[in-house]
Amino acid sequence: MDVCLSSEQQPGHLGKGPSSPDGWLETKEEETLQKDDTSGSPGDFNEKPSLHSLQKFVPTNYASYTQEYYLFAGKRIVIQESIESYGAVVWPGATALCQYLEEHPEELNLQDAKILEIGAGPGLVSIVASILGAQVTATDMPDVLGNLQYNLLKNTLNCTAHLPEVKELVWGEGLEQNFPxxxxxxxYILASDVVYHHYFLDKLLSTMVYLCQPGTVMLWANKFRFSTDYEFLDKFKQVFDTTFLAEFPESSVKIFKGTLKWD
Ligand SMILES: C[S@@+](CC[C@H](N)C(=O)[O-])C[C@H]1O[C@@H](n2cnc3c(N)ncnc32)[C@H](O)[C@@H]1O
Structure with missing residues (x-):
């Protein structure tokens, strides 16, 4: 059974998004849900995924939602967004990185590759990497994980070789315990638009370093706006052998590849 939703089944079809999460699962999907008897405790991100999971991971306390549609790797992807959180909208680095991934699948050898995304937000990059055959773990702060899980399941359940996982990863916290x-x-470690004006840039860099082992490739896409973005790039280059991969002038996004320097 292919449960990737058709445009007719998707909530908000014809450009009208639901005003609350209750409107997300519409008739056909609900009928399917009633036939699916898999159960599990809400909030358990490791449970066996099922259509019921879609209901459990309906986020959050956002007051308003909308959907954006994307086409990558031959699939129409619907992303549930809210303007109430940085982590609930797709940023330009994400679309640039998705374009790069879909244009270089063989070179990157994504089939069955183990990938972790940091600051995954609403999940577009992780979804595209999953569609391209990778085994993906999408991570972010706790408050956006519900929306992230919802988007991942909605776009990958029964459509990908490996179902992506969601895990909490707050930069610089509990790395040895949670990711020994x-x-x-x-x-691969993927990161899109994780560098902007915030106070966690040192923790972000140390997290990137921690997650990279010999052979791990860091792919970092970022919209460069401020001098602090370039300062971060300088620090990045001090610890990673860095290759400039691509530039998207219309959005000021640059993509870099980094492999950790081992002295
Ligand atoms: C600008 S958004 C980018 C989201 C997504 N990568 C994209 O490009 O569409 C930055 C993301 O980093 C996450 N983030 C910010 N600070 C963080 C921290 N200290 N630890 C983990 N994630 C963090 C946010 O929750 C958000 O999802």
């Missing part, structure tokens, strides 16, 4: 290096190895 002996257990967690990633081929």
């Amino acid at each position: 290096k002996s257990t967690f190895y990633y081929d």
